Amino acid sequence: MKIISKKSLFLLVLFFSATSGLYAADGVAIDSGATAWMLTSTALVLLMVPGLALFYGGLVRTKNVLGTIMHSFIAMGIISLLWVIVGYSMSFGSNVLGGWFGWNPDYFFLKGIDTSIMSAGIPEYVFSMFQGKFAIITPALIAGAIAERVSFKAYCFFIALWSVLVYNPLCHWVWASDGFLFNIGAKGAIDFAGGTVVHISAGVSGLIAALYLGARRGYPYQVIRPNNMVLVMLGAGLLWVGWFGFNAGSSISSGLSTAQALVATQVAAAAGAITWILIEAFHQGKATALGFASGILAGLVAVTPAAGVVQPYGGVILGVLASIICYMAIQLKNKLGYDDSLDAFGIHGVGGIVGALLLVFFVRPSWMSEAATAAGGSWSVWNQLGIQALAVGIAVVYAAVMTFGIIYLLNKFVPFKSTEEEEMAGLDKSYHGERGYGMLNAN
Amino acid sequence: MKLITAIIRERQLDKVREALIEADIKRITVSRVSGHGQQRVEEMYRGQIIVPDLIPKVKIEIAVNEEFVKITVDTILLAARTNGPEGSVGDGKIFITPLEECIRIRTGERGGSAI
Numbered sequence: 001m002k003i004i005s006k007k008s009l010f011l012l013v014l015f016f017s018a019t020s021g022l023y024a025a026d027g028v029a030i031d032s033g034a035t036a037w038m039l040t041s042t043a044l045v046l047l048m049v050p051g052l053a054l055f056y057g058g059l060v061r062t063k064n065v066l067g068t069i070m071h072s073f074i075a076m077g078i079i080s081l082l083w084v085i086v087g088y089s090m091s092f093g094s095n096v097l098g099g100w101f102g103w104n105p106d107y108f109f110l111k112g113i114d115t116s117i118m119s120a121g122i123p124e125y126v127f128s129m130f131q132g133k134f135a136i137i138t139p140a141l142i143a144g145a146i147a148e149r150v151s152f153k154a155y156c157f158f159i160a161l162w163s164v165l166v167y168n169p170l171c172h173w174v175w176a177s178d179g180f181l182f183n184i185g186a187k188g189a190i191d192f193a194g195g196t197v198v199h200i201s202a203g204v205s206g207l208i209a210a211l212y213l214g215a216r217r218g219y220p221y222q223v224i225r226p227n228n229m230v231l232v233m234l235g236a237g238l239l240w241v242g243w244f245g246f247n248a249g250s251s252i253s254s255g256l257s258t259a260q261a262l263v264a265t266q267v268a269a270a271a272g273a274i275t276w277i278l279i280e281a282f283h284q285g286k287a288t289a290l291g292f293a294s295g296i297l298a299g300l301v302a303v304t305p306a307a308g309v310v311q312p313y314g315g316v317i318l319g320v321l322a323s324i325i326c327y328m329a330i331q332l333k334n335k336l337g338y339d340d341s342l343d344a345f346g347i348h349g350v351g352g353i354v355g356a357l358l359l360v361f362f363v364r365p366s367w368m369s370e371a372a373t374a375a376g377g378s379w380s381v382w383n384q385l386g387i388q389a390l391a392v393g394i395a396v397v398y399a400a401v402m403t404f405g406i407i408y409l410l411n412k413f414v415p416f417k418s419t420e421e422e423e424m425a426g427l428d429k430s431y432h433g434e435r436g437y438g439m440l441n442a443n
Numbered sequence: 444m445k446l447i448t449a450i451i452r453e454r455q456l457d458k459v460r461e462a463l464i465e466a467d468i469k470r471i472t473v474s475r476v477s478g479h480g481q482q483r484v485e486e487m488y489r490g491q492i493i494v495p496d497l498i499p500k501v502k503i504e505i506a507v508n509e510e511f512v513k514i515t516v517d518t519i520l521l522a523a524r525t526n527g528p529e530g531s532v533g534d535g536k537i538f539i540t541p542l543e544e545c546i547r548i549r550t551g552e553r554g555g556s557a558i
Contacts, residue, residue, distance in 0.1 A: 063453075218457060425454035433486060 031121025037254035038126045044245025045133035049076055049140060051242055055235030055293070056144050057436075059342050062227040063426025064148045065436035071143035074156060075136050079163050083132040084110055090168035091131065095178050101169040102176050120252050130249060131171070138167050138198045144344035145206025148224075149216045149423050152431035154414040158406060162205065166402045170197050170395060181391050185383065186375035187367070189391035192261065193250035195305025195356040196395040203349020204396050205403040207340060212407050213417045215339035217424065227436075229289055236293035240269055243300045247307040261307035264315035265300065268307075271319030272299020279327050297347050298322040302355030306362070314362025321358060322351045356392050360384045444542035444555060445512050449503045450476065451523040451535040456501045462522035463505075466514055470558070472504040482533030500535065506542055508555045 053072035060068045079087070085108070093104030106112025107128075116124040139159035143150075173179040174191050181189045181196075191197060216224065226232060248262040276295025277287035302322030303315050310318065329350040330343055340346055360381050372379040407416055422430035429435070451459055456473065463471060477497040485492050507515055519537055524530040547557040 218461075222457070421454070424457055429454075433488065 028117045028119055028121060030117055030123065031254075034120060034252075034254040035122045035126060037258065038122050038130055038249060038252065041245035041249025042126065042130040042133060044242045045130065045137065045249065046076075046242075048239050048242030048246065049073070049133075049137050051235045051238030052137060052140055053235070054231045055239060056147060056342055058228040058231030058233075058235060059226045059290075060148050061224060061426070062436060063428055065227055065231075065428065066432055066434055067152065067427025067430075068143070068147050069436075070152070070432065071147070071150075071155060072140040074152075075140040075159055078156060078160050079136040079139060080132060082160060082163055083128075083135050086164065087135050087168055088128045088131065090164070091135075091171040092128075092176050093172075095172075099173070099178070099180050102172045102178070118252075122252070127252065130252075131175075134194055134198055134246075135163060135167055135171070138194075138202050139163055141198070141202035141344055141348055142206040142209060144342035144348075145203075145210040145340045146213055147341040148427065149213060149341075149418050150209075150427075151415060151418050151422070152427065154410060154416040157410055157414055158209075158416070161406045161410065162403065165406060166201060166205065166399055167197070170201050170398065173394075174391070181394065184390070185387035186371035186379045189387050190309055190359060190363070190384070191305045191356065191391065192308035193247045193304045195301075195352045196391050199301045199304060199348040199352030200356065200392060200395045201399040203345045203347070203352055204399040206344035207338075207349060208400050208403045209407060210340045210345070211338055212404065212411075213339075215337075216341065217420060219339045220334070220337060226290070232293055233289055236296050240296055240300065243269070243304075247300075247304060251308060257308055260311075263312050264303050264307045264310050266315075267312050268299040268303030268315040268319035268322075269296050270299070271316040272296060272302070272323045275299075275320045275323035276327060279324065294326070294343070294347060295319075295323045298326040298351045301348055301351035302358075304352070305356045306359035309364055309367050310359055310362040311364060314359070317362065318355055318358060322354045325354050326350050353392055353396075357385065357388050360388055444545055444558065445507055445509065446540045446542045447503075447505045447507060447512065447515050447519075448538040448540070449505075449519050449523065449535060450478070450480075450500050450537075451503065451519070452525065452533065453499055453501050455523045455525065455534075456503075459503065459519055459522040462518045463515070466518045468505060468507070468511065468515055468518070470505070474502050474504075476500050476502045480533065480536075484533070498533070506545055506558050508558055512539065 049072050053069040056072065057065050057069040088110060089104050089107035090101040093102030093107055096103040104112075110125070110128060113124040113128065118124050118127055139162050142159070142162070143155070173181040174189065174197050175182060181191075189196070218224070243265055244262055247265040248258045251257040251261055273292045273295035276291045276298065280291040281287045299319030299322055302318045303310070306314065306318055326347050330346040333340055333343070333346055363381070363384065368379060368381070371384070375383075410416060418427070418430065449459070453475075460471070463469070477499045479496075480498065482498060483494060484498055485494055503519070505515055516537055516539070524534050544553060545555075545557045546553050
C-alpha cells in the first residue's frame, strides 16, 4: 500500500497538471457532436430504469407487480433530487475527509455550473445528468434481491441513505479525477462504465439485504413463478438498448472510443445470451426466454467495466465466461437456499466481478503500453490484475459493510421487512392500494 | 361424495392451501372470482373514496369422500379466518353440495375411488 500510495501521489500531480480543467473549464467551445451523443446517452441510460422496472416487474407474482415496478420508478424520483442536491458534489467534487468522498460548494444544487463547459466540449449540466442516471439505476438494481417482501417506506429511506453513503463515495473513488482508485497503479483501476461502482456494489448490497431480510414466505418450497414473461423480455430488450448509452456514453465523447465501447457491448450481450441458452439446452433440455434475458444481462454486466479497453473478441469471451459463471452462481444459490429473489447478486454481483477481473487478459495492447510508460518501464497483465482485484475487494467490502450498517440502523426506526399480512396480500395492495392488472376485478 | 366450494379472501389463499396440504388434502381447483357479499370495502384511490361494486375473491373447489368433509371444512375455517379466531366480515363462505358422480378421465373409473 505504501509504495502504491507514493507512486499514485506522483501520478496524481501528473494527472492534475494534465487535466485540471476537465471539470470546470469555462470558455471552451461546445462540441455539438459530443454534446448531442451525450444527451442521447443520458436519455438511453434513463430508459434502462423503466426497462429494469419491466424486467423485475414481470418476474414477480401478480400481487407484487406494481410494487416492484415502483421500486425502480421511485428511484427516479428520490435519487434525481438527491443527486442535484449532494450527489454530484460528493461524487465529482474534490477530496474531503481524507478522500472518503468529494465536495464542491459549486455543485450544491448544481448552482455553480450554470454556464460551465467541460474540456470534453460538453456542458457540465449534461455530464452531471448523465452521471445522475447511473446513480438512479444502481440502487434500483438492489430491489431485485429483496423483491416481494420489502416495506415500501423502508425501501425509500434505504435507497436514499445507500445512494449518499455507498454510491457517491464509490463513484468518487473510481471516477473522480482525484479518487484514489482512479489513480491507483499505472493508469488506475479499469472501470469504464461501472463494473465496481454500479454492478458489484448493487449486487453485493442486494445479497446482504436479502440475507438480512430472510426469504419470502413459502420460499423455496412454494413455486414462485413470473407473472408476465412478456414484460420481462420487453424489459431485457430495453436494458440492452439503453446499455449503449451506459457504455458507449461513458467515453464522454463522440468518437473512436465511443465506437469501440459500442461494439464490445453488442458482442458481449449476444455472446452472453447465446451461451446461457446453450447451457440451459444441455443442462435442462430447454432454452428458456428467461435464460436468454439473463444471458443478455450477464454479458452486458461483464463488459461494463471493460467496454473501453477490450476489442470485440475480448467482449465475446467476457460475455461467454460471465454467462457460465453466473449460471453456476445461480445453481449454487439454489443449493444454499438463500432468497436472492431476482438474482441481483447472481447476475450483477457475480457478473460484475467476472468482468472487472478477467478484462485484464483482453486489454488493448495500446492501453498496456501507455500504462507501461506511465509506470516508468513495464506494466504487466498481472500488475493490472492486482489493481483490479484490489478495487473489486474494496468495493465488495465497503458495499457489504455499509449496507449492513444502513439496514441495521434503519430497521430500528422503520421495519424493513413486510409483515406476514402485507406479504400475503401483496405489495400492490398493502403499500399502493392498487392492482397491476384491472383496478377492481381480479379477472 | 361431496363437493366443497369455498369462497375466500385472495390473500388467505396461501394459508388455506398450506393448511389443506398439511391435512393431506391435495386435490383442489382454484379460480379467481368476484362478487357481492356482506363485505363493503371502501378504497381510497386518487384521493376519492370509492366502493368497488365487485370484490375480488378466490374460489376453491374440492371434491371429497364423506369421511373427509369434516377435516376439509375445519381446515378451511381455521385458515381462511382473519383477525384472529373471531374472524371478520369478508372472510368468505363454504358451500357443501352432494356430488352425484366422479369419473377419472384417464381410467374411466367411477365413484369414491376416482376422487
